[in-house]
Amino acid sequence: MITKIINGVSFELKEDFDFDFLSEYGRVFTVFYKQDSGYLCFGVQDENKKLFLKMAGAATLESNVSIDEAINRLQSTVSVYEDLRHPKLIDMIEHKEIKGGYLTVFEWFEGECMGKQYGFFGKFISLPLEEKLGIYQDILLFHKHANECDYIAIDFYDGCIMYDFITKRTMICDIEFYRKKPVVNTWGRMWGSSRYMSPEEFQLGTEIDERSNVFLMGATAFQLIGGGIDRSFDKWQATERQYLTALKAVNAEKGDRYQTMNEYYEAWNKA
Template sequence: MIEHVVDDVRFHLHEKHDFRWIKKFGKVFAVYPDKNDGYLCFGINRNGVKRYIKYAGAKTALYFGKPEDAVEQLEKAKLRYEFLKHPSLVKLTHHEDVGPGYMLEYEWIEGENLWRYPFEKLELQERLQMLETIFTFHEKVEQKSFIAIGFNNASMIYDETNKRLKIINIDHYEKNEHINKMENVLPSSPFVSPEELTLNTKLNTRTNVYRMGAIAFSVLGKDQNLAGSPMHKVAKRAMSKDSTERFESVQDFHQIWKKAVEVSLAVQGY
């Protein structure tokens, strides 16, 4: 591994790489090198304004594919951020061919990544509002005929102070009826539907529904008061192993979910 230093921030790559290109975008204050998708991410400050840069073209520590494949994936990701533009999605502010690679620049989102977030510390109403944001965004994703491949807790940042959730990663979303070609999906992930673990299967809106159910269980956490509630039952149906037993679409799921929330809250006395 080769150590690199950019603006006094140290990180390691498989080989030496030229990062002089980043100087024009601002001063680097953070580097996120341990990603397995071939991207190297930077926090930068330009004249007091923070931005987040995602770069492909270097051999990152946990990526063993070809840098040019990561570049191609990031170029496709740019189109997704433009096509699925939404108030709940992080804003793409710039893109450019740089050095031997390609970069996307986003607005900087203050808050905490939700990968291992202790949701139980939040009030139930706050958690339900988070889910409302997620489901509303994915209704648009569905309307645009996309499948939320790769979406999980790590795809979001939550600002507790302003009670604002932002979706930050849609890089691997694919068009509806996408044929699964991935061989490296982690079967231990609770967000991965059964059909995503089988090569050459068709992914569709019911795959999105599975992810919405998984996210609902994750955000609601281990709240014993909700065990067996209508919300619990709706989320469980969304995660049926047999996709034909799930809701047909995120829109259908969302409509039933809102009714289940009303009944659950009434029963619990909220």
């Protein structure tokens, strides 16, 4: 293990890497290096703006994939971000090969991540109900858009939700596993947080379709507005009609859920 220091910011790697490319974008003010994805992420700033840089190629401490796999996966995300451009999705500005790896460059968003690993989950859950309903509406709008672009949302969870507590803006990030339809479960237990995953995402050979994303949106409602995996009405903070709508969405049987994202979206807004 080695410790690197760039512009006074330190982080750890398994082995050294050439980070000369960073100076092109400004001074590093923060580094995210403890993800298991194999990516290394930097916040950089020049005289005019901040940027978020995500790169693959360095040997990160907690990676659960090979360096080549991380590079190939990061390259494959480019088309996903380009296809799904949306006002609620972090904008990819640039992507390119670097010495020993690959780099993607995003706009910087002045917000906090809901992911439990970042320490702000409790702050999200403690927000007033109306604010949480607004965040959820933004999440619904983006996934309605993704569905209209023929994409299935895979591995969406707390860590994909960012929120600026001052301006009350929501943004979506980390959509790298979203895939074009049709999608079949070839893994058994797919990527993702079990709190958000439909039963078919644990079953080898099953189709992951629009009804799977209906389940995802229902599970997201329970994470934000209810008791998480405890889907009892006692833990629910909104109306009974909204509760029953979300509960139908997370039915274990596909045929008993809302059959399309539009159907769920309309039912939720009516509720």
